[in-house]
Amino acid sequence: MGDGVIWPKPPVEGQAWRKDSKKKCEFHRDIGHNTEDCYTLRREIKHLYEQGELSQLLPRGGKQLDKVGSAKPANPPTYTKIINVITGGSDLSELTYSVAKRHATETKGDRPTNSCRISHSDLPVVTFDEGDTYDEREHHHALIITLSMANRIVRKVLVDTGSSVNLIMLKTIENMGFSEKDLQKKTIPLVGFSGETSNSLGEIVIPTYVGGVNKQVIYLVIDGPSTYNVILGRSCLHQMKAVPSTYH
Incomplete structure (x- = not known):
């Protein structure tokens, strides 16, 4: 590995009893973990x-670096269906049912149908910058x-x-093809x-994809009228390491 390697400090005497003696790291010259599992x-x-020190072993542009460095983002799935919700509007969001219906009629030719196959590029990118900020008077909108x-x-x-x-x-999971x-x-x-207080009907695990992260997320299923298909709570946001921003 050459002379440019920063070798770790030698192990401290007297701490070996805390480590797994069956595992040995050649890089640390110590026990406790295997060489192939050494993050350092x-x-x-x-x-x-x-x-450029290891170009003869790991060619640039190759796939070997993925095994050494960070994990590659999960590939986006192929979409087979779109789950929509039709609701009446409200004065708070400045949208009435008649306005929404007229807008849907005007853009009918541009909207995808449930039978089409949607690529990942058709989805909006969930990232924000200063150009996405709203007027302060509009910050009452939900995310x-x-x-x-x-x-x-x-949706x-x-x-x-x-x-x-x-x-x-x-009703959402039924529209998705589950029962x-x-x-x-x-x-x-x-x-x-x-x-x-209301009781859930049960729970279901659904693979959920967000920005290169694909996780098996647990959802509680409830039966009743709702404006939304899904409500994402803190558990999913933490699992995805997502940072929501109502300001943007």
Whole structure:
């Protein structure tokens, strides 16, 4: 590896009893973990590669670096269906049902149908900059996004950092092609804002794709009228390492 390697400090005497003696790292010259599992060695190899020291072993542009450095983002899925929700508007969002219906009629020829196959490039990019900021008077709007779930495009997804669980409506999973037979029967009481309690029908695990991250997310299924298809709570946001921004 040459002379440019920053070798770790030698192990401290008296701490060997805390480590797994069956595992040995040649880079640290110590026990506790295997050489192939050493994160410090991986970072060192990646640094040397970027400096051109290991070009004879890892050609630039090759796929070998992915095994040494950061993991590659998951490939976007192929979408087979779009899940929409039709609701009446409100004075708060300055949108009435008649206005929405007229807008849908005017743009009917430009909208994809449920039967078409949608590519990942058709989805909006969920990143923001200063050009995306709204007027301060419009900051009362909720954060609603489009989400990729089980190779379906699900619209009207509310990002709710005040919710400790992820919720999905029974009608939504039925439109996605699932049924109550796919649920794991698990009744959990859910407490609303005003203190009312309702019980979930069960839970379902649905692969959810966001910005190169594909995770198996647990959703509680509830049956009842709702303005949204899905409500993303803190658990999914933390699992995805996503940072929502109502300001943008």
